[in-house]
Amino acid sequence: xxxxxxxxxxxxxxxxxxxxxxxxxxxxxxxxxxxxxxxxxxxxxxxxxxxxxxxxxxxxxxxxxxxxxxxxxxxxxxxxxxxxxxxxxxxxxxxxxxxxxxxxxxxxxxxxxxxxxxxxxxxxxxxxxxxxxxxxxxxxxxxxxxxxxxxxxxxxxxxxxxxxxxxxxxxxxxx
Numbered sequence: 730x731x732x733x734x735x736x737x738x739x740x741x742x743x744x745x746x747x748x749x750x751x752x753x754x755x756x757x758x759x760x761x762x763x764x765x766x767x768x769x770x771x772x773x774x775x776x777x778x779x780x781x782x783x784x785x786x787x788x789x790x791x792x793x794x795x796x797x798x799x800x801x802x803x804x805x806x807x808x809x810x811x812x813x814x815x816x817x818x819x820x821x822x823x824x825x826x827x828x829x830x831x832x833x834x835x836x837x838x839x840x841x842x843x844x845x846x847x848x849x850x851x852x853x854x855x856x857x858x859x860x861x862x863x864x865x866x867x868x869x870x871x872x873x874x875x876x877x878x879x880x881x882x883x884x885x886x887x888x889x890x891x892x893x894x895x896x897x898x899x900x901x902x903x904x
Contacts, residue, residue, distance in 0.1 A: 757787075757795040767804040774804065782807055782822060815872070827861060 764771045777783050778794075783803050786796045810816040810824065834854045841847045 756798055758797070758801065760794050760796065763796045763801055763804065766801055767808060769804065769808065777804065777807060780818065780822070782818070782825065814868075827857070830857065 758766075760771050760774055763769075764774050767774070769777075774783075775794075778785055783800055786794045786800055789795055807821055807825075810821050811818070816824065831854070834850060834857075838847055838850045838854075841850060
């Protein structure tokens with residue numbers, strides 16, 4: 730929880746829901762804590778904010794950035810897309826934009842009253858998904874090709890090691 734983390738601050742926010750008023754606690758984190766938890770530098774966190782990968786956090790009275798758990802989760806998602814999937818920052822921006830479009834389509838679908846409009850929305854959404862899946866398949870093919878190349882090089886290196894060990898053993902007379 731936030732209380733045991735340095736630089737973390739709790740803020741009570743009044744939430745007006747259909748059931749009335751209730752207090753909920755929003756954790757606020759300083760950039761040092763966010764960078765540490767996400768295994769990023771503070772500069773990288775600020776850069777991701779500058780280029781729009783994460784939304785600007787609110788600021789304290791002293792001007793310090795105050796991040797929420799949503800910021801941290803998004804930064805972890807960005808880091809995974811970059812490190813695990815090998816996405817460039819541009820590809821990550823496109824992906825996040827795509828997800829935002831999906832949310833917009835979902836809202837339009839919910840608000841659409843007639844079946845024709847809903848079907849049109851779903852067909853459009855399916856087309857978008859087909860394109861994204863095609864891009865993912867292409868990336869997976871490239872990754873598999875790269876993996877095969879690395880495996881082939883590794884086998885050749887191991888073969889060369891074995892050949893040199895054999896030659897060294899012959900030369901020393903201990904075959």
